[in-house]
Structure formats: C-alpha cells, structure tokens
Amino acid sequence: MPQHDRTSQSPSTLPFNFVPQEPETAVENNPHEKATTQVDTVISALEKEFTDAIGETVVYAGERTVRVDASRIVDVCVFLKDKQGFNYLADLGGIDRFTEDDRYEIFYNLVDLNDSKRIRLVIRLDEEKLSVSTLTGVYPAANWNERECYDMFGITFDGHPDMRRMFMPEDFEYFPLRKEFPLLGVPGSLPLPPQEPTGELTMDPFPAAHGSKPPKSFEEVQTTDGDEG
Amino acid sequence: MSIINDTDFKETLKFWPRHNEAIYRRLESKHSWIEKTSSGDGSPVDALEQEMVLNIGPQHPATHGVLRCVVKLDGETIKKCVVDIGYLHRGIEKIAENKSYQEFMPYTDRMDYLSPYSNNVAWCLAVEKLAGIEIPDRAQWIRMMMSEVARISSHLLWMGVGLMDAGAVSVFLWTFQAREDIYAIFDEVAGARLTVSHSRIGGVATDINDVGFNLIKDFAEKFPASLAGWEKLLNRNRIWIDRNIGIGYMSAEDVVAAGMTGPNLRGSGIAHDIRRFEPYLKYDEVDFNIPIRTEGDALARYFVRLDEMKESIKIIRQCLEKLETIQGPVRVEDAKRAYPSKNDVYYSMEGLIHDFMYTDTGVSPPKGAAAYHAIEAPKGELGFYLQSDGTGTPWRAKMNSPSFSNLQALETMMEGAQMGDMVIMIGTIDPVLGEADK
Numbered sequence: 261m262p263q264h265d266r267t268s269q270s271p272s273t274l275p276f277n278f279v280p281q282e283p284e285t286a287v288e289n290n291p292h293e294k295a296t297t298q299v300d301t302v303i304s305a306l307e308k309e310f311t312d313a314i315g316e317t318v319v320y321a322g323e324r325t326v327r328v329d330a331s332r333i334v335d336v337c338v339f340l341k342d343k344q345g346f347n348y349l350a351d352l353g354g355i356d357r358f359t360e361d362d363r364y365e366i367f368y369n370l371v372d373l374n375d376s377k378r379i380r381l382v383i384r385l386d387e388e389k390l391s392v393s394t395l396t397g398v399y400p401a402a403n404w405n406e407r408e409c410y411d412m413f414g415i416t417f418d419g420h421p422d423m424r425r426m427f428m429p430e431d432f433e434y435f436p437l438r439k440e441f442p443l444l445g446v447p448g449s450l451p452l453p454p455q456e457p458t459g460e461l462t463m464d465p466f467p468a469a470h471g472s473k474p475p476k477s478f479e480e481v482q483t484t485d486g487d488e489g
Numbered sequence: 490m491s492i493i494n495d496t497d498f499k500e501t502l503k504f505w506p507r508h509n510e511a512i513y514r515r516l517e518s519k520h521s522w523i524e525k526t527s528s529g530d531g532s533p534v535d536a537l538e539q540e541m542v543l544n545i546g547p548q549h550p551a552t553h554g555v556l557r558c559v560v561k562l563d564g565e566t567i568k569k570c571v572v573d574i575g576y577l578h579r580g581i582e583k584i585a586e587n588k589s590y591q592e593f594m595p596y597t598d599r600m601d602y603l604s605p606y607s608n609n610v611a612w613c614l615a616v617e618k619l620a621g622i623e624i625p626d627r628a629q630w631i632r633m634m635m636s637e638v639a640r641i642s643s644h645l646l647w648m649g650v651g652l653m654d655a656g657a658v659s660v661f662l663w664t665f666q667a668r669e670d671i672y673a674i675f676d677e678v679a680g681a682r683l684t685v686s687h688s689r690i691g692g693v694a695t696d697i698n699d700v701g702f703n704l705i706k707d708f709a710e711k712f713p714a715s716l717a718g719w720e721k722l723l724n725r726n727r728i729w730i731d732r733n734i735g736i737g738y739m740s741a742e743d744v745v746a747a748g749m750t751g752p753n754l755r756g757s758g759i760a761h762d763i764r765r766f767e768p769y770l771k772y773d774e775v776d777f778n779i780p781i782r783t784e785g786d787a788l789a790r791y792f793v794r795l796d797e798m799k800e801s802i803k804i805i806r807q808c809l810e811k812l813e814t815i816q817g818p819v820r821v822e823d824a825k826r827a828y829p830s831k832n833d834v835y836y837s838m839e840g841l842i843h844d845f846m847y848t849d850t851g852v853s854p855p856k857g858a859a860a861y862h863a864i865e866a867p868k869g870e871l872g873f874y875l876q877s878d879g880t881g882t883p884w885r886a887k888m889n890s891p892s893f894s895n896l897q898a899l900e901t902m903m904e905g906a907q908m909g910d911m912v913i914m915i916g917t918i919d920p921v922l923g924e925a926d927k
Contacts, residue, residue, distance in 0.1 A: 291623035292614065292862060294767035321618050321860045348745050348761075350870060351861070351889040367874065369861060369889070373745065373761050380861065401748025404897045412582075422515060427575030427926060429508035436583055443587055453504060461504070 293322030296378045300324070302344050303379075309339055323380060325367070330383040330392050337368070337381075337398045346370040346379065349399035352406065354413040358439045363387045364413060368395070385415060394420040412437035444469050515571050516542060516561045540568065547576045551654050551912040554922030556896070558915075562908060570903035572896060577926040585886035589851040590616045591690050591828075593886070598684035600890065601924040603646050604639035606675070607866040608924075609688035614769055615862040615873035616690050620854040622826045626771075627812070628692040628819040633770045634808035635678065635687065636864070637801040638705065641712070642671045643867035643919075644794045648719075651791075651916035655732045660719060667715060670708050677701040690852055691827025692820030697812065709805045716798060733788040737902045737914040740785055747898035750891045751869025752797065753918060756790035758783035763865035775807045787917035794919075826852055850881040861889075868892050868919055892925035 303326055307314050313336065315327030328336050340346040351369035362384035371378050385392060394417035395402040406417045408426040414435040416423060424430065432450055434441055447470045451461040464470060541562045547555035555576035561568045581600065585593045597608035610632050617624065649664035672682040678701040679687035679694070687694050697705075723729050739749070744757045754761050762779045764772040780796030782789035821827040824843035833840025856879030863872030869891030878884040895918045902914055 290618065290621045292618035292621075292769070292860075296767045318859075320858050321621070323860060325859065349748055350863075351872065351874065351887065353874065353887040355876060355885045355887075367887075369872075369874070373759060376766055378767070399748070400746045401894065401897065404893065408893075424511050424515070425508075425575075427578040429505040429575075430511045431505050431507045436580055441583075443583065451505070 290321040294378070296376050297323045299377050299379045302340070302346075302377065305344065306336065306339070309343075310336060323378075325380045325382055328381050328383050330385055333368070333381065333383050334393045334395065334398060337370070337395055340370060340379070341398055345372045345375055346377070348373050349395070349401045349405075350378070352395070352402055352409065354409040354415055354437070356413060356437065356439045357384075361386060364390065364415060366392065366409060366415065390414060391416045391418055393418050396420055411435070414438070512559050512571050512573055513542065516559060516569055545911065547573075552915055553650065553920060555926075556915065556920060556922055558899070558903070558911070560903065560908070560911070565908045567903050567906050567908060567911070570900050572899050574893075574896065574922065574925055577922045579927070581927045582886055582888060585883055585888075587882065589848075589881040590883065591847070591851045593883075594688065594690070595684065595686045598686055599923055600888070600927075601643070601866060601868060601871070601892070601921045602683065603921055604636075604643040604867045605683065605685050606635045606639035606679075606687065607643075607864065607871065609686060610636050610770075611862070611864045611866065611871045612873060613688045613690050614864060615860065615875050616852065616854075618862040619858055619860040619875045619877055620690075620826065620852045622691050622821060622852070624692045624821055624827075625818050627696070627815050627817045629770045630808050630811050630815060631693050631697055631819065632688060633772065633775075634705065634805050634812070635675075635685075636770075637804045637808070638671055638674060638708075640801050640867040641798050642668055644798050645671075647794060647916070647919045648791075651913075651919075652723075652729070654912040654916045655729060657729070660722070663715070663719065667712060670704075670712075674701060674704045674708060677704055689820060689828055691823075692818070696819045702809070702812070705805065706809055709802055709809065713799065713802055716795070720795065730788060732910075732913055733791060733917070734786060736787040736906070736910050737917050738786045739898065739902060741783075743901070744785070744898070747901065748894045749869070749898050750894050751865070751867070752790050752793045753895050753898070754869065755779065755781050756793045757785035763863050763870055767863070769862070769864055771811075775804050777804050787913055790917050853877075853879060853881050855879060863889065866891055868921065868924070869895060871924075888927060890924040890927065892920040892922070893927070896920050896925050 303317055303324060306326065310332060313329040313332035315329070317327070318325040348371040349368065350371045351367075353367060355365040355367065357363055357365055364385040364387070366383050366385065368381040369378070370381065383392065392415065394406060396406065396417075397419070403420070403422065404426060406420055407422065407424060409415050410417065410423060411425040411428055412435060425432070428436070429450070434446055434449060444466060447464040447466070451463055454461055464472070467473070543560050543562055544557065545560065546552040546557040552558065557573040557576065559571045559573060561570075579599075581596060584596060588596070594609060594612055597612045598605035600608050616622075645664040645668050649661035652660040675685050676682045678697055679685035739747070739753070739757050741758045744754050744759060750761075758781060760779060760781050763769070765779060777800045780793050780800065782793050820830065824839075824847065828847050829840045829843045834844045854875075854877035856877065859874070859876040861872055861874040863870045865871075870889065871891055872889040874885075874887040874889065875883050876885040899914065899918055902918075903911065906914065
C-alpha cells in the first residue's frame, strides 16, 4: 500500500474537489485477445471485392469490426459465406447510438467453423429509413435474431419471412431498447391478465410507481353493484 | 383462401388479441380451427376430420419453463409449429444498460439458472476483455473448475427431466441426489446454492477453503461411479433408446444453418466448442476431449452430454491438482479494476474508499470500445457483446444466449414429427427460458 506523505501539504491545498479525468485509453496487448479474430486477409479480400461498400475497420482487443454499407450487406454476407467460408451466424443485434445521423447500428457476428475465424460486420441506419434487407436467405439463423432486433429497436427487415415481434406481444406499441424508452415502462401499454376470472384486464403492472394506489390483497374488493349488502 | 384468415378472432381471443391472432395466422391453417364448434348448418364439427390447433404451454410441465408451442395437428402428426417465447422476458439487456458492470453480475445468475456460475464467468470475462483486465492464475483455475461443476449440474438436470419426460421418474431422483451434492459445493464455495454470484470482475469473490476443496474432490471421486450406473441402466434400455433414436433429426448442414450451438451442434457431427475454438481461462492447458456424434438425433445428443460430463470430471481433477500448487491472490490488486479484499475494506481507510468508488463507478472501459467474449456454457455459446461509452455502465450489452439460438431450430425439428415425441424434442434441445427470453 503506498504511503502518502500528508505532512508536507498544508490542509488548504488538499484537493477535495472532484477533478474529471480523461477515461482510460485502450489497453495495449489485451490479455483476452483470441487467435480467431485475426482476420486481416479476409478484410483485404472484402476491400478488394467491394471497394466502395467497405468502410473503416476498427480494431479493439484484437477484434475486427468492419463497417459495411447497409445496402450491400447481403452481397457482402454472400461473399463471406461462399468465398471465405463464414458459414455460421453466431449473433446479430441492434444498437441505439442516440445520435442525430445514422442513429441505429446493426452488428453481425459471423463465424467460420472450419477455419476458426470470427468477424464482425456493422451497418448503420438512419432514423428516417429504418429498414434493411434480411439475411435469412443467406443465414437462416438470422430469423429470430432479426425479429428480436425488430422487437427491440423497430428496425424492419425487408423480405423477412416472419416479421413478428420476438419477446413482446404484438399488442405492444413501443420499442423498449431504444434509449428514450423509460426504464419503468409505459403504463397501460401492456395489459396483464385480470385479477379475478371475470374482471377487467390489469392495465398498469406498476401502479404504485406511477402514482396510483392499488388495493392490497388483504383489502376487500370494491364491488360496483351494491346488492351484496 | 384459408378459413383462418377470414375468422374474426375478436370474441375468442380476449387477452393480447393481436399477438395471438398473429400466431394463428402464422400457422396458416388451411381447413378449420377447432375453436369453431359448429359448421355452417348448425351441426357440430367432427374434430377428428379437422386439423387441430393445439396450444402447448406456456404453463405446461413438459415445456421446461414458459415455452409456448402452438402446433397444428393432423391426427398425431405435427403439420406446423410456431414457437412463442417471451413469457419470461425481463429486459435483461435494458437492465444491463442501467447498471454498473459489477452490479449487473448477479442478474446473470437468473438467466441460465441451471448453471449460474457459467453465466457469471461469461459476463465477467466479457467485461474483462472490454477493459483489458487480466485476472490472477488461481482465480482462473477456480472459475474454470466451478464452470465445469456447473456444466455437470446443468446436464444432470437435463438428464433427469428428460428421462422423466420419457416416463422414467427414478432417474430424476438419482440425478437430483447428485445435484444436491453440487449445490452443497456451491453453498460452501460461493455461499449460495442457486444464485451463486461468486465471480467478480477481476477475479472471484472468495478463495476456495479446505471444506469446499474436499467436497469437490469427493464429488469428482464418487460421481463417475454413479454416472456409470446410470449408463448401465440407460445405454441399452429398449424404451429409452426407442423413444430417442431418430427423433429430432438434424443434419450437419441443418444445425449450422439454423445456428444451433453446444451439444446440439456436436450431436450432428460439427466439431465446434468455444473451449477449443477460442480458448479462454486455462482451457488450453488442460487435457480433455470434445465428444462428438454424427447421428444428429436425440440419442446422439444424449450420448454427447453424457460424455461431456465425464470430460468435465477430467477437467475438474486437473484443476484440483493445479489448485494445490498454484497459490496467490484470487482478485486483481488494482483498485480501479477489482474490489479490494474485505480485509482492506474493514481495516484501512483507502480500502474503504476504493470499495465505495468501485461500487459507485466501478470499472470504466475506454470510450467507444466494443468487445465480444463467448464461453462454452452447458447449453452452447454464451457470449456478451459489450459497448462502452467510457462510463461505469455499458452503453449496449447484447447477450447471445445459447437457448435462444437452439430454440429457433425447434420449429423445423417439430414439423412432421409425432405429437408424442414433442416432449422428447424439447428435452433434447435443453432450453432454459430464463436465458432464451432475456
């Protein structure tokens, strides 16, 4: 434990105010780097094949993230699957960057099972045009992941065979992983089963959080028809 | 024109009408709908002459949680199946975006609640990759050993419940006896039986004491004998084999296309295991095999999981050996990267400040960093894709859950199968809905 020499400082110079510091910069030689993500040859092949559709490549912790033009994503994936052997889609998901332009991002995590390679493609979508071609024709595994992405961010996938919500019911009208969606949910947006067999649907699952007081379970249920005396 | 598209569902579907209507439309029933009880002229509809739409779940004991399968039946044959999940959706990813990295770790226990330790390790490794933290050797060995114990625990539940689905209740009791031993281990090592939360960012919470160490040692000694006993009972059991052979067949191309992971992938002859694919912790330093079968049916997956338990015991033994020699801290001693030890917190001012700061802000990976780290959980590839905005909470945490990937294939697997095999197929996929529903 470092020994602090406090006696040399007068009390008035002791910094008790918070000094904002620049966050840590990227770590050199990340101990968790994997050999599978060293895919520079694949990226150069991609750049050769699709010169203008391939954007910058970001390297962090040894992982390569390739920016792809959203309109060419299917072509790029077909090329990666047929020519480069990336035969397995491990993951796909959306990201809300909460920026003015190109607000949404979708990442594709592709794996080459035979040659042990992993690459990540990223496309960006603007809020104005929230749709992109589906990947289900190339990787059938993208089906549920794209549905999840639609469910959470409202990004639709053109040509998807089954564009329903994944987790939330169809009756829900919001997209919960967008940054503006409140953490407590929207009252009344998701009806829950009635408290009694013939009762009304429960419109607000968190009434106390939204300011109203629900009856406790031990309290008498208020009946509207007064013939019970 | 199918009748289902003309049906007015307003009266029949009172709860979440649009959701249920979408599912029924997805089924594309060509003929009739069993809820329609009378034909046009008033005479009752003969159910046997119609295709039947049957809802299995979400509240059904054989669906291993709140899985809902809406199937269209022609007699005993499943014509089409629509799997509806989300009944356990808690918005885990939204929660992660609003918690600090360390705060979110206990939530991972609740995802795959049959192997909580693996989830803790997966989350912590992902954060450590994002922040570039290397953890001490001893912590790595402890994590690895406990993850393998968790794998056995998960496979034991799959086995017991799978056999109970097939009608053999006694094996369920035996596997739960062994799981009880595992729970005793977790209780001793982590302080909790189910929601262990033992892993910390930068190491593990506590070192293994002698009692826990001996419990694991005993378990590793005794367990192969009980496993051999169950194998003796099951491997040549006429009923068990006939219920499983050829059921839920997926070819090697199918499983890759459908994105299945874990034992489901290896049961179809695809040699893919994250422990070999991108070795994490100390998996490149231990000797173990990846069991593979090529048949691609439920029986193949049964053998794969059975053999995986034996390999896990092999890994646990090597970990026990290593842990006897490798001593040292179980957490990083950098206060910006891991919690200080309780000794520091209670007896030094700096320790207390560090503890407070770490709880308040915690580890803050560089702004704009993004990393994906996957582990081989009992169910398959469990990975987290994290994006940092430079603060103590992730900007985006995407969870790649193996049960979700596996369940996707259930729809194709069910098509054309017999109704009675449905529970076997759900069992052989081994889904945990806490994880699939996020």
